[in-house]
Amino acid sequence: MSHDTAESLHTDDSLRWEKLKNRLFLGLCISASLFGVVALVLLLADVVYESVAGIVEFDISIVHFLTQGARRDPEDAGFMAAIAASVWLMILTTLMAFFIGVSSAVYLEEYAPDTRITRLIEANLANLAGVPSVVYGLLVLAAIVNGIGTGSILLAGAIALALLIVPIIIVATQESLRAVPDGLRHGSFATGATRWQTIRGVVLPAAMPGIFTGTILALARAIGETAPIIMVGILFTARTPPGPFDTFSAMPSQIYIWAAQPQPHFHHLAALGIVVLLAFMLSMNAAAVFLRNRYETDL
Incomplete structure (x- = not known):
């Protein structure tokens, strides 16, 4: 294998590694963002569920409340x-x-x-x-x-x-x-x-x-x-x-x-x-x- 071919393969490996790191970092950022969004959605869903359950099960009147x-x-x-x-x-x-x-x-x-x-x-x-x-x-x-x-x-x-x-x-x-x-x-x-x-x-x-x-x-x-x-x-x-x-x-x-x-x-x-x-x-x-x-x- 010539020196130029070995250097080209090393360069390709470096580029693939850099692209992999970029994808990993992007995935980490998206996961962190989705974590907060998912937690917010779950909290809102729980609040809405408890509110509807109170209105239906305990007959809570919105006007009275x-x-x-x-x-x-x-x-x-x-x-x-x-x-x-x-x-x-x-x-x-x-x-x-x-x-x-x-x-x-x-x-x-x-x-x-x-x-x-x-x-x-x-x-x-x-x-x-x-x-x-x-x-x-x-x-x-x-x-x-x-x-x-x-x-x-x-x-x-x-x-x-x-x-x-x-x-x-x-x-x-x-x-x-x-x-x-x-x-x-x-x-x-x-x-x-x-x-x-x-x-x-x-x-x-x-x-x-x-x-x-x-x-x-x-x-x-x-x-x-x-x-x-x-x-x-x-x-x-x-x-x-x-x-x-x-x-x-x-x-x-x-x-x-x-x-x-x-x-x-x-x-x-x-x-x-x-x-x-x-x-x-x-x-x-x-x-x-x-x-x-x-x-x-x-x-």
Whole structure:
């Protein structure tokens, strides 16, 4: 066998080995992706099965479930108090987190000098976005619920959720502001506008689709958080909260307490509650997509 033939065979073997490795890596990636999808499908199928079984076997009325408050008797229990508490939480969380998050991002991106301190703050904000949610619940429990003595009220829960999503909103707002071309800013400055006039009239309107999308997605995460609500909330309350200074039991905590009960009827109620919670989350994600497509402009 000549030297050229041996070298050609070695090259062919190397190419086949590289193709085999590529196929193996592709198969590993597809398997990892399918694992998460299959697990999600199985969980959704189990929730739907438990919900349908509750409606058929225990004759659970959807209207009664959505209009009545929580009860210790599973036949009379409903989800209305938890839905109202979650709506209150989202309103209060939005009022606190949106303005704080957007204002902080505008300062860091448009006003703050590019120094080590600024970069350190931005790095810490990115790290805060990955902190476990129970940490914020413990912080609010120690500083507000027990420290100030407010008790387990809606406002305390909203503060915990706001602390959770403020870093997410800041990062999303910064990315939206960076996506605005500098040419728009320079054109505004050329007409004699001040920096604040440029930010208010040019930069923020152009960045609002991304800001709204990031905010809604952050709120969609907050509405399903259980750990901070359990830390600062009450696990069982039947009364619909009339205001921000009232006790509450939000949808995640109500589902948690139902799932922990030994009676099968409560387990079916928990499955129905999960369906309602998923409907809220999917609606919020759909609203984020709609706002992105509706107000996004070519810059």
